[in-house]
Amino acid sequence: MDGNSTPTSIVTIDDLTNSQIEDVLDLAAEIDRDRDAFYGVASRRIMASLFLEPSTRTRGSFESAMNRLGGRTITTTDARSSSMAKGESLADTVRIWSGYADLLVIRHPWEGAARLAAEYSDVPVINAGDGGHEHPTQTLLDLYTLRNEYKTLEGLRIAICGDLKNSRTVHSLVYALIRFGAEIIFVPAQGLELPDHVRNKMETVYDRRIERVDPGALQALYGADLGEAENAAKVDALYITPSQPHLRAMYEEGAKIEIQLQDGRPLAIYVTRQQVERGSDLSEESGAARAYPRINASTMSGSDFSKSIIMHPLPRVDELSPDMDSDHRSKYFVQARNGVPVRMALISLILGLKPWGARSMAQPSSATAGQVIPQTDYIRCATPDCVTQKEAQNARAEFTFFRQPVVRFVCAYCEREVKPGYFARPRGAVYYPIDQFLYPSWDASDSLFFTDVNDAEALGLRPALIAARAEPLAVEVTR
Numbered sequence: 001m002d003g004n005s006t007p008t009s010i011v012t013i014d015d016l017t018n019s020q021i022e023d024v025l026d027l028a029a030e031i032d033r034d035r036d037a038f039y040g041v042a043s044r045r046i047m048a049s050l051f052l053e054p055s056t057r058t059r060g061s062f063e064s065a066m067n068r069l070g071g072r073t074i075t076t077t078d079a080r081s082s083s084m085a086k087g088e089s090l091a092d093t094v095r096i097w098s099g100y101a102d103l104l105v106i107r108h109p110w111e112g113a114a115r116l117a118a119e120y121s122d123v124p125v126i127n128a129g130d131g132g133h134e135h136p137t138q139t140l141l142d143l144y145t146l147r148n149e150y151k152t153l154e155g156l157r158i159a160i161c162g163d164l165k166n167s168r169t170v171h172s173l174v175y176a177l178i179r180f181g182a183e184i185i186f187v188p189a190q191g192l193e194l195p196d197h198v199r200n201k202m203e204t205v206y207d208r209r210i211e212r213v214d215p216g217a218l219q220a221l222y223g224a225d226l227g228e229a230e231n232a233a234k235v236d237a238l239y240i241t242p243s244q245p246h247l248r249a250m251y252e253e254g255a256k257i258e259i260q261l262q263d264g265r266p267l268a269i270y271v272t273r274q275q276v277e278r279g280s281d282l283s284e285e286s287g288a289a290r291a292y293p294r295i296n297a298s299t300m301s302g303s304d305f306s307k308s309i310i311m312h313p314l315p316r317v318d319e320l321s322p323d324m325d326s327d328h329r330s331k332y333f334v335q336a337r338n339g340v341p342v343r344m345a346l347i348s349l350i351l352g353l354k355p356w357g358a359r360s361m362a363q364p365s366s367a368t369a370g371q372v373i374p375q376t377d378y379i380r381c382a383t384p385d386c387v388t389q390k391e392a393q394n395a396r397a398e399f400t401f402f403r404q405p406v407v408r409f410v411c412a413y414c415e416r417e418v419k420p421g422y423f424a425r426p427r428g429a430v431y432y433p434i435d436q437f438l439y440p441s442w443d444a445s446d447s448l449f450f451t452d453v454n455d456a457e458a459l460g461l462r463p464a465l466i467a468a469r470a471e472p473l474a475v476e477v478t479r
Helices: 018-033 057-068 090-098 113-120 136-150 168-179 196-204 216-222 224-228 282-286 332-337 339-350 453-458
Strands: 046-051 072-076 103-108 125-130 157-162 183-188 210-213 237-240 267-271 308-311 371-374 398-402 408-411 422-424 430-433 448-450
Touching (some): 018 339, 046 057, 046 090, 057 072, 057 339, 090 103, 090 113, 103 113, 136 339, 157 168, 168 183, 168 196, 183 216, 196 210, 196 408, 332 339, 422 453, 430 453, 448 453
Parallel strands (some): 046 072, 157 183, 157 267, 267 308
Antiparallel strands (some): 210 237, 371 398, 398 408
């Protein structure tokens, strides 16, 4: 998103600046104080609700939000009952539905599907969850819950527990928390640690260092699992600093940080379930017990957690016990109810029914943007559930090139790492292995990148070694 304009669609949490996030939360608070005053704001407006993956809270709260604003909703909830079952592309489905409505809310199992929808829609698109990629509106209601509890979003301390690998909720939330200067402790289920592409984005885009830490008192959250799990000693917590230190290698093997929970500061504990629909059922994979952080009255009885609050995006399975439901620290049902005023606010702002704040018009994005480079024919994302794999004919093959702290290539749709094997100069006669690409000596926008050597050779290019005398590889590196 251009940091000097208001968003037209919300595909990722980065489509909103910090000030725009605050605008959404401020308007949600105003709605919360007098919800009836906002009835009719969206009269004569129609929201298309395309939920092509199961949903309860997100779909229900979006439709409730539109109804409470006086608008109407048209919906489809299953690809098997739509023309997609006949072979219709997602791009065509979006084209059709955007002609029926003023706003399109989409949930889809493909990563990057929301971006593709925004590219083909004639009306604003809101991402209600795209595979394991992001869930930005869940993050907004999470931030609203946190702000209501702590009166600020600045400098919070939060432990994020469970399936960090596949939870799109976690990915969006982490990016937002970093921007507000949070201290984040990751307490993963064994084998479901934070994925590389999220860790890399933290460091490359947000300039935040990640370090390994001992779980300390948070180890109690693993309960009996830790003693039973095979190789349980390998369960590590990660810590991300709230400041911007000089960059250094991720996971530096130095002195470990000691997490102090009895320092008078509150701690929010954010719990997530195992995402079995995205291949997270590791117990079936190996037959061995796996350590999984769980919240119950016993684990939360210690003084270390006396000032904690418990959050969960729901649904829960066995990682959050019902014996916590009546505990004053439990906020997950309040969190779910907060989805209605937050989504009422977002709908009102995206449709221009309520104005964005003046500060939102001028604040630059807090994320460091990479360079988007189109590579229509020669580079491909290998993520199986990426929309570029599922609907290549309509998803523009693009990646984002990041220069620092290391050269990285990222799919513009799913944000997973793309690993081209070769590159060439457009006016050259040879191609090189990608590890010989030198930035800033060679311009990424003035180069061709290839996943497969056959693509390079189909253009008549030869391996660099064949033409070493005619076109030497050595170049001067700018320091």
